[in-house]
Amino acid sequence: MADFEILDSKYGSLVPSNSFLEKLWTGARWTEGPVFFADLDCLLFSDIPNNRMLRWSEGAPVTVFRSPSNNANGNTRDRQGRLVTCEHGTRRVTRTEPDGTVTVLADAYRGKRLNSPNDVVVKSDGSIWFSDPPYGILTDYEGHKSAQEQDRCYVFRLDPSTGTLAAVADDFERPNGLAFSPDESILYVSDTSHADRPGGPPHIRAFSVKDGKTLTGGRVFADMRQGRSDGFRLDTDGNIWTSAGAGVHCYTPAGDLVVRIPIPEAVSNVAFGGPKRNRLFITGFTSLYSIFLGVNGVQRP
Numbered sequence: 001m002a003d004f005e006i007l008d009s010k011y012g013s014l015v016p017s018n019s020f021l022e023k024l025w026t027g028a029r030w031t032e033g034p035v036f037f038a039d040l041d042c043l044l045f046s047d048i049p050n051n052r053m054l055r056w057s058e059g060a061p062v063t064v065f066r067s068p069s070n071n072a073n074g075n076t077r078d079r080q081g082r083l084v085t086c087e088h089g090t091r092r093v094t095r096t097e098p099d100g101t102v103t104v105l106a107d108a109y110r111g112k113r114l115n116s117p118n119d120v121v122v123k124s125d126g127s128i129w130f131s132d133p134p135y136g137i138l139t140d141y142e143g144h145k146s147a148q149e150q151d152r153c154y155v156f157r158l159d160p161s162t163g164t165l166a167a168v169a170d171d172f173e174r175p176n177g178l179a180f181s182p183d184e185s186i187l188y189v190s191d192t193s194h195a196d197r198p199g200g201p202p203h204i205r206a207f208s209v210k211d212g213k214t215l216t217g218g219r220v221f222a223d224m225r226q227g228r229s230d231g232f233r234l235d236t237d238g239n240i241w242t243s244a245g246a247g248v249h250c251y252t253p254a255g256d257l258v259v260r261i262p263i264p265e266a267v268s269n270v271a272f273g274g275p276k277r278n279r280l281f282i283t284g285f286t287s288l289y290s291i292f293l294g295v296n297g298v299q300r301p
């Protein structure tokens with residue numbers, strides 16, 4: 001039996017018929033934040049409760065990349081290829097320079113500490129967009145239990161050239177995963193509130209990006225009641241590959257669910273990787289998985 005389900009035969013080419021799910025590694029408590037470095041032929045990902053980031057490379061043992069990681073969660077790369085990381089424990093977003101030094105990009109808004117930055121993407125103009133739910137301050141498990149200082153859980157845009165941090169969305173309960181459409185005209189953002197508050201928003205929303213800096217709209221793009229959308233990435237055709245409970249779902253830009261990939265445990269995030277960006281890496285509860293796809297990921301740089 002195939003390791004995936006094509007729900008509409010028009011989309012059969014999204015996953016090669018002989019592709020299969022691979023379990024690459026296990027041994028974490030809760031993984032998130034996969035990011036691929038084609039130039040270094042490796043994938044970095046976070047193991048949040050174990051306060052470490054790990055490095056996977058084909059055919060090599062998984063090693064510790066950074067420990068302590070300040071309970072790092074989401075990761076991405078900027079236009080220069082530098083690692084950008086959301087840290088729960090220090091409630092900040094950082095950039096790792098080529099020499100390994102760490103630069104703090106954002107840790108406060110309007111004079112108050114951020115909640116616990118969760119997921120991050122970088123736009124082609126270098127601006128850094130991230131979500132700020134409180135998951136890293138609710139308990140000591142994924143960070144440090146602390147009071148929330150922000151009045152809301154914002155989605156932020158950071159201009160790294162000026163250091164200006166602007167709230168671009170303020171009507172989320174638990175903003176979480178986010179990613180741009182291939183042409184960057186749409187920013188998708190998930191709300192995972194329903195995972196800890198019955199009746200909370202369970203969806204991915206789609207915003208129009210105006211002047212490259214602000215958001216308008218925010219229609220519900222996909223209802224994720226059947227499994228939370230913690231994180232997602234897009235392919236070059238604009239399809240959204242998202243975590244969905246114990247599986248990965250693929251939605252077309254029109255919002256139709258067309259592929260389901262069951263995973264043996266809850267999924268957090270996904271990332272495209274491999275030299276051709278046609279391999280989807282999947283961080284699960286305790287393990288790292290991958291599957292080759294028939295499409296290629298949008299990945300910057």
Ligand code: MG
Nearest residue numbers: 118119176230
């Ligand atoms: Mg997340």
